[in-house]
Amino acid sequence: MQGQEHSESELLQIRRDKLNTMVARGIDPFGGRFDTTHQPGALRRDFQPDLEVKVAGRVTARRTMGKAVFFDLSDITGRIQCYVNKKEIGDEAFELLTELVDIGDWLGVSGKTFVTKTGEPSVHTETLQVMSKALRPLPDKWHGVTDREIKYRQRYLDLxxxxxxxxxxxxxxxxxxxxxxxxxxxxxxxxxxxxxxxxxxxxxxxxxxxxxxxxxxxxxxxxxxxxxxxxxxxxxxxxxxxxxxxxxxxxxxxxxxxxxxxxxxxxxxxxxxxxxxxxxxxxxxxxxxxxxxxxxxxxxxxxxxxxxxxxxxxxRRAPYKELIKGVAGEGWFELSLDDKKAKCAELGVEVSGGMVDYEVSQQVFEKLIEEKSFxxxxxxxxxxxxxxxxxxxxxxxxxxxxxxxxxxxxxxxxxxxxxxxxxxxxxxxxxxxxxxxxxxxxxxxxxxxxxxxxxxxxxxxxxxxxxxxxxxxxxxxxxxxxxxxxx
RNA sequence: GCGUGGGUAGCUCAGCGGUAGAGCAGUUGGCUUUUAACCAAUUGGUCCUGGGUUCGAUCCCCAGCCCACGCACCA
The missing domain is CATH 3.30.930.10 (Bira Bifunctional Protein; Domain 2)
Structure with a gap:
């Protein structure tokens, strides 16, 4: 697991080093069971202060202010902010959060809910547990993934x-x-x-x-x-x-x-x-x-x-033939195949040479009715x-x-x-x-x-x-x- | 399959015939209620791949790969 070759980019190497440091300190970087009381988004939506909660999620933002840290935990349900105070949580846990945890890692947090000065529903963190160390950085925090190829091939990053x-x-x-x-x-x-x-x-x-x-x-x-x-x-x-x-x-x-x-x-x-x-x-x-x-x-x-x-x-319910007559003329169905095709050219509907009669009508239907009916x-x-x-x-x-x-x-x-x-x-x-x-x-x-x-x-x-x-x-x-x- | 546009740092993008730039992320330092936190410094690149033109190609030309959009097939 450790000591990948030099081709690893610096970003990945730094994360691996943090992983190894966690292991050396006896911290399991890939977690285990953590009995949550709430999901992040649900907790934020139905917020109540002064509640003992356990939430887990991916760290998607972190704002370090010296001896205090705010970070967001997110999952598919949304996000909840957590607050950590160095003096309260202790040096060891504080250092884990600020030096070994990266944006992208999964954390389990226990603590009491409260509302900050700025009105943000938050969890006052009492304990921290690493649920998974992410070895690769996340996409842009503001724009997200916009590259269609990455969105589809790596849907998890899009999500x-x-x-x-x-x-x-x-x-x-x-x-x-x-x-x-x-x-x-x-x-x-x-x-x-x-x-x-x-x-x-x-x-x-x-x-x-x-x-x-x-x-x-x-x-x-x-x-x-x-x-x-x-x-x-x-x-x-x-x-x-x-x-x-x-x-x-x-x-x-x-x-x-x-x-x-x-x-x-x-x-x-x-x-x-x-x-x-x-x-x-x-x-x-x-x-x-x-x-x-x-x-x-x-x-x-x-x-x-x-x-x-x-x-x-x-x-609205309408018969197929009436709809076609509405866009191609009352006499449409009496026209010969060649006349129908000529009419299509007039109407800007592309038809191919091998099309038989009902297929030409169907083409008119698709282009002039179906694609325009919202x-x-x-x-x-x-x-x-x-x-x-x-x-x-x-x-x-x-x-x-x-x-x-x-x-x-x-x-x-x-x-x-x-x-x-x-x-x-x-x-x-x-x-x-x-x-x-x-x-x-x-x-x-x-x-x-x-x-x-x-x-x-x-x-x-x-x-x-x-x-x-x-x-x-x-x-x-x-x-x-x-x-x-x-x- | 055909046509048009695109592929540049982990992400979002700018640039352009003289071998590269920003923001974010990262790293270092500062900061005890912030939220795209902030302030200062800083690392980071086969410029999609392979040919060609050129004194010199990320840039121009050709071919290929992948993506998007449109057309065709279809729901």
């Missing part, structure tokens, strides 16, 4: 030094817990279905492939849990959800991470409209609980409001080609009974009246058009033949939902360890 990141990830955790509670309160059971599948179904996406040695077979990380959850409907679960990771072997972007968190819920005997109500009430519930209301303000780093999203109910919009009656797993509309078989919920310029949630006719389902899967097709899962079709109850189903992209609610501009700011290229 230590950036309050906004801490808040976002704590919020995300609480939101996910609240989503589970919301569904459980309404009688939904959480289930877990395979992430490793031999047929990657339930969506049209490129899967990650892996190999299972014991069975000598190729396997795929799931792109969606849908086909397994539907098997559970066949099995008699009537209200279920799964909230976990999906994997798609596609590009990285501000809105895409190859592994992302998806909620899927199925409710037997329901339909897409009731599922829309469910999603609407769930998202509003989260907003009221975590954002203080239904107006969500997104802010930049300076605190200026850059966007306001209005979640007040009822949310307040919630349920897009209903989507062309059947786009959604092979949903029921066709009784009045118009060219569309399906689904919604696509757009908020914040992104698709946040699809909801279906689930297709449960095994004969139609087989046809729809076998006659998919276009380049993006879903795999045909025979085991799924077999299950359907035993009878799947009619049902409504939803998916919610949790990362994007959290982005919308927290104002994060990139999915990387709501995923703790986003995928980056290997260095």
């Amino acid at each position: 230590i030094s950036n309050e906004r990141s801490r808040d976002t990830f704590v919020q995300r955790s609480l939101m996910v817990a609240e989503i589970r509670r919301f569904l459980q309160d309404r009688g939904f059971l959480e289930v877990e279905t395979p992430m490793m599948q031999d047929v990657p179904g339930g969506a049209a996406a490129t899967p990650f492939e892996t190999f299972f040695k014991a069975l000598n077979m190729a396997m795929y990380l799931r792109i969606a849990p849908e086909l397994f959850l539907k098997r559970l409907l066949v099995g008699g679960f009537t209200k279920i959800f799964e909230l976990n990771r999906n994997f798609r072997n596609e590009g990285l972007s501000r809105r895409h991470n190859p592994e992302f968190t998806m909620l899927e819920a199925y409710w037997a005997f329901s339909d897409f409209e009731q599922m829309a109500d469910l999603v609407e009430s769930m998202v509003c519930h989260l907003a009221e609980k975590f954002c203080g209301g239904l107006l969500i303000e997104h802010k930049d780093d300076e605190g200026n409001v850059t966007r306001t999203i209005n979640l007040q109910r009822p949310w 307040d919630p919009l349920f897009v209903t009656h989507v062309p059947a080609e786009l959604v092979p797993l949903a029921k066709q509309n009784k009045a118009d078989g060219s569309v399906v009974d689904v919604y696509e919920l757009v908020i914040n310029g992104q698709e946040i949630s699809p909801g279906y009246s689930e297709l449960n006719d095994p004969i139609v389902q087989r046809e729809r899967l076998e006659h998919q058009a276009g380049e993006e097709t879903q795999k045909v899962d025979e085991e799924f079709l077999l299950a359907l033949e035993y009878g799947m109850p009619s049902a409504g189903g939803i998916g919610i992209g949790i990362d994007r939902l959290v982005m919308m609610l927290t104002g994060a501009e990139s999915i990387r700011d709501v995923v703790l360890f986003p995928q980056l290229k290997k260095k």
